Amino acid sequence: MSLVDAKVRDRMIVALDYPNVGAAEALVWQLGDIVSFYKIGLELSIAGGLDLAADLIGAGKKVFLDLKLHDIGNTVERAAAAAAERGVHILTVHAYPQTMAAAARGAKGSPLEVLGVTVLTSYDDSDLATAGYRMGVTDTVRMRAGQAREAGIAGVICAPTDAAMVRAILGPDGRVVTPGVRPKGADVGDQKRIATPAEAIAAGADRIVVGRPVTAAEDPVAAAEAILAELAGA
Ligand SMILES: O=C(O)c1cc(=O)[nH]c(=O)n1[C@@H]1O[C@H](COP(=O)(O)O)[C@@H](O)[C@H]1O
Structure with a gap:
């Protein structure tokens, strides 16, 4: 059992970015009680991750289903309702x-937290300009x-530098949840707007998302x- 308390553990979401359920389960087994919150994203969802989500929830873990939905209102509302029905804790x-309002309707009356992805942490100003954005x-x-806030969803995903x-x-x-988190000296990879775990919390994040700093670690x-330990001291 980890030395840090449950409240601190709840602040770290580990991204299970794996190509199959077996690899994800192996990490969950290895991490045991020290991690209480897992993110299942696009890659693993396609490879059986939705059933794993149910298993994790059944085992008492919290699940962040990172599907980054964007579709017509009816479709998003029904997808959010389906996630709420499965006991998912966070849906992006x-x-x-329009999308956020639809998801808010789908999640209404459930504990599901819908979070809006503001600007991906792999984007900077020039990437937005290339994509045709004015701002x-x-x-x-x-x-x-x-x-x-106006749509009535729980909060957003943003870079720690925006928190x-x-x-x-x-x-x-x-709710302010920040991916793009890198411990000092860690490989940045494709992230562009990053900060350390302690900096993210100090800036106002409730929770951080970490993938490769854990999954690719020796x-x-x-x-x-x-x-x-860094979060406990933040
Ligand atoms: O919604 C997300 O979780 C997300 C939003 C964002 O702007 N940037 C971002 O990196 N993510 C996710 O957060 C995780 C970050 O992974 P690492 O860069 O490996 O720590 C990945 O699973 C991304 O899909």
Whole structure:
């Protein structure tokens, strides 16, 4: 059992970005009680991850289903209702007003937290310009955080570098979850807007998402413990 308390453990979500359920289960087994919250994203969902989500929930873990939904309102509302029905704790949608409002309707009356993905952490200003957006990262995140609040969803996903601004917009009750987290010296990979676990929490994040800093570590248990220790001190 980990030395850090359950509240701190609840702040770290480990992304199970694996090509098959067996690999994901092996990590979950290895991490045991030290990790209480797992993210199942696109790759693993396609490879049987939705059944794994049910198993994890049955085993008392929290599950973040990272499907980044964006579709017509009826489809998003029904998908959010289906996630709520399965006992999922967090579901992501892209932070478009129509999409967020639909997901809020689907999740209504359930504990499911719908989070709007503001601007992906792999994007910078020039990536947004290339994609045809008029505004840069900061203005887009600011606008989308406000629209998430208006849509009545639980909160947003943003980079740790946006977390302070987003916290000010959402207030103390809004959920601010930050991927793009890298312990000092860790490989950055394809992330562009990053900070350390302690910096993310200090900026106002409720929870951090970590994938490769744990999954690609030589010793995933030691890597997860080190991040938890950093969060405990933050
Ligand atoms: O929604 C997400 O979780 C997400 C949003 C975002 O802007 N950036 C981002 O990296 N993520 C996810 O967070 C995880 C980060 O993984 P690592 O870069 O390996 O730590 C991946 O599973 C991404 O899909």
